[in-house]
Ligand SMILES: Nc1ncnc2c1ncn2[C@@H]1O[C@H](COP(=O)(O)O)[C@@H](OP(=O)(O)O)[C@H]1O
């Protein structure tokens with residue numbers, strides 16, 4: 296993938312992952328933020344590396360990070376191009392000693408993801424990609440491999456979902472899918488890794504009818520879009536990153552762009568949530 300800013304961002308994501316690892320499985324102290332979500336010294340160490348590194352790379356591109364997100368809408372509304380960063384996504388998984396936590400950096404322009412980089416500190420694997428650019432998975436010390444979404448297997452859909460955050464509405468949507476297409480295999484995965492599993496063709500669908508913030512999804516959306524996937528609102532529109540007061544995303548559906556069940560899925564989603 297060629298984007299002039301990509302090599303430096305890949306290096307920063309690796310550095311942020313290296314800064315997180317010394318805290319992992321060490322019983323790091325957990326502090327509750329104002330929104331009751333947890334934060335640790337690892338989140339803050341990764342944030343510092345990414346925020347400083349991105350500013351050093353190009354001081355004209357502003358940064359919105361989960362750990363420095365209190366920026367007035369009047370200021371954000373002026374941004375044409377900006378970095379959207381989750382220094383440690385899956386903090387609850389990280390605290391629970393799981394490997395399912397990620398470092399996330401996306402370049403946003405005109406409300407869309409230009410490219411995203413998702414690093415997995417525990418394994419050293421990095422995913423990156425963007426719409427129209429392609430998508431790749433890089434194992435440590437190996438040549439990056441191009442990845443693409445898969446065709447839906449005849450044996451049925453594999454659905455990835457959060458380990459901790461679901462909803463009754465999400466279960467209703469899945470029940471409607473089962474009624475229509477037969478049984479589905481369900482896999483619980485923490486963090487933005489779920490999008491990457493779709494992007495590399497190891498799962499088919501990620502429904503998120505539960506809250507997320509913009510930084511939770513942007514980088515991995517870039518990877519998925521580069522691999523031939525889409526992230527849709529429940530109205531069937533692409534998930535966008537416009538400046539708005541709330542940094543929460545609408546509920547969304549992530550899937551390969553060209554699967555034949557897309558229209559049925561969106562129809563079911565609209566039916567379940569006429570008010571959304
Ligand atoms: N009520 C809520 N409001 C906003 N975001 C929420 C939320 N509950 C969970 N999340 C988001 O879901 C992410 C975890 O995703 P998953 O459940 O798929 O593992 C969290 O990321 P962080 O760990 O970066 O805080 C958090 O941002």
Ligand SMILES: [Mg+2]
Nearest residue numbers: 381384385511
């Ligand atoms: Mg997050």
